[in-house]
Amino acid sequence: MSAAVLDASTLETLIAAAVTAPSIHNSQPWRFRLDPDDVALEIRAADRHGLRHIDPQGRALHLSIGCAIFNLRVAVAHFGWTPVARLLPRPTEPDLLAVVPLSSAVTGRSTRLSALYGALWRRHSSRFPFSSRPLPRRLLGELAMAAQAEGALLTHPGPAETDRLLQLHVGTERLNTADAGRRQGAAVWRTVLTARASAYRLRP
Incomplete structure (x- = not known):
């Protein structure tokens, strides 16, 4: 497979594919920039706005952007480039979380990722x-293998672990409800999401 030509239409499609990723409270906390010198896409963390109370350590932000990076790699593979992401490439720019070069080398792994393009x-x-309804064991095994191919470990909690996680979730929700700052942050994001759904723009 030959690589596509990087024109405005292809670039727009790459970013559109990336932002189909899920994100905390649908905040889409990412920014994209094309580096014309290195012919690479930069992915940066956007201003966190009202997320600091909801996500004080930035864990959910990084998970959200990680999803966008994965989607971008899938799209990059679909267009014939090698889907490699360099994470935290510049220590002096902590908001620059990844760089995805656009090269023409295609590998078997690229084919595996490009097969996911339609699902985006x-x-x-x-x-x-x-x-x-329990998921089939075969499907659970396939999901674990897919995670392993990305260097991750996917485990499936049993009944006791599931109950413990649910109890932790209930306790966390109680703490969130009692915290005025977190309630305010949640209210801000409800307003933002309502405005987005209604096609309004917020002004500072």
């Missing part, structure tokens, strides 16, 4: 409760 556009949020 089908992903959507759901507020419905989860089904109690």
Whole structure:
């Protein structure tokens, strides 16, 4: 497979694919920039606005941007480039979380990632409760192998671990409800999300 030509349309599609990623409270806390000298896309953390009370250590922000980086790599592979991300490339720029070069070398791993391209556009949020139906063991194994291919470990909690996680979640929600700062942060994001849904723009 030959690499695509990096024109404005391709660049727009790459970024559109990246931002289909999920993010905390749908905040989309990322910014993208094309480095014309190195022919690479930079992914930076955006201003956290009202997320500091909700996500004081930035963990959810980094998870959100990690999802966008993965989506970008899938799109990069789809267009024929090697989907490699250099993480935290410049210590003096802590908001620069990754750089994805656009090269023409294609590998077998690129083919594996590019097969996920169509799924990027089908992903959507759901507020419905989860089904109690257990997932097939084969699917769980495939998910674990996919995570391992990305250098991650995916484990599946049993009943006791699940109960413990639920108890931790309930306790955390109680703390959040009792914290005025966190309530204010949540209120800010409800306002932002409502404005986005209504196509309004917030002005400072």
